[in-house]
Amino acid sequence: MDLDTSVYTKRKSSVDAIVRANAEGPGLCAIILTFISYILIMATMPFSFCFCIKVVQEYERAVIFRLGRLLKGGAKGPGLFFVIPCIDSYRKIDLRTVSFDVPPQEILSKDSVTIAVDAVVYYRISEPLSSVCNVTDYSHSTRLLAATTLRNVLGTKNLAEILSERETISRNMQSSLDEATDPWGVKVERVEIKDVRLPVQLQRAMAAEAEAAREARAKVIAAEGEHRASRSLKEAAEVISQSPGALQLRYLQTLQTISAEKNSTILFPLPIDIISHMMKKK
Template identity: 50%
Template sequence: MWLPGLFIIILVVFFLASAIRILNEYERGVIFRLGRVLGSPKGPGLIILIPIIDKMVKVSLRTVVLDVPPQDVITRDNVSIKVNAVVYFRVIEPMKAIIDVENFLYATSQLSQTTLRSVLGQAELDDLLSHREKINERLQEILDTHTEPWGIKVSNVEVKNVDLPQEMQRAIARQAEAERERRAKVIGAEGEYQAATRLSEASDILSKNPMALQLRYLQTLIEISTEKNSTIVFPIPIDLIKVFTEKLTK
């Protein structure tokens, strides 16, 4: 007598387990009924399906962080490098992401790798090292254009690491060192020029006022006298002995 009741309970449990789905706030469900898409994506909340007839595919709307593995790239100036990147994207149209592409994660990953090689192959090494933001924007624009038919929005692309050959690293180090030496010489020459300019201006001022020259001379003597020198040799200004020479000549 209890077997029919047990069978009914098992059927009810099976029905509930197959029919009831709960989707989180960040999830949407694309429902297929006998192979056909049933309306718009469902969720979030409680979803009731017809067992065996309905099939639901869940899609997450959260941002996906896709790590692009290192790619061998030859730049426009024929430098062989290894570059990896990270791509940030999210599904904005779940129905397109399920119907229009077989596996949108795999498709986006493969597209990111080919686009990375293509864009960096058109750039020179100096641009890649010094203008990375522009390259990131270019990658994001291309990927977003190609993934839009899949209902995917690429929000950001970042080139992470650029691995250079050892000989190229040494060449860049020598170039940086030469640039620092050039800047040091330019700064030193600029300092010498400014010092010479100031000395020229000071000499012009002293030549117009002989008393200022004598005061500067006396100030120099005071500075020398404060030092611990056993012998001091200094020139005598002609103006100080001019009076005596004139009397001797008379």
């Protein structure tokens, strides 16, 4: 709420400054020229209406200057408005949202990693008078400021933060740009980071690191499986040792499994009694 109040105060003060600058009435020469222009318009009617009546669309506003001074009443439109040829000039301002690509910026992150980052900025004109009177070219100025803000914001972040906190960085850029462009009558609506390109050597190093981490996890998982399998085999051996007939059943089950395969297999049956006799000797 405090930020919105400060933005509104700055905008209002900017417009008030323009109005105060125009508070002084036109000089005698300007009055005479205006009077002569009105006489010429009336004398050439209705042909003069083709030059005096202008139209702006619903999404446009017209900022009119008369003999170099801003005309009272603010921006005109939408619809019809009246200008005096020869002494009036006007400029149309488009109020629709405009988007542009920020060129890729070579940025040195906080942890000394060089990356290339590009973004997209969406903005619109919220105050036509300020966009005409306070800045020469609001579009070009906003583009330059967006590139500078992108470099300044990302220069304070580590590589991991840039890759994982894109939304936070976008919001910070949007608030910084909106505050800086408010005196120009520009409202920055959204900032999005399109792409973060890393050097090839850094990509290879990160890929090798990720592969090594995956191999380490695979080895740990395999070791845990071997450990669990050995404990299961130990428990199975203890169960079989308690029942001599279980070993015979296990032997027959193994023979059935081998015979079910279509491979050429040679079996040398070994009586269970011999094995049990050898186990008793131990």
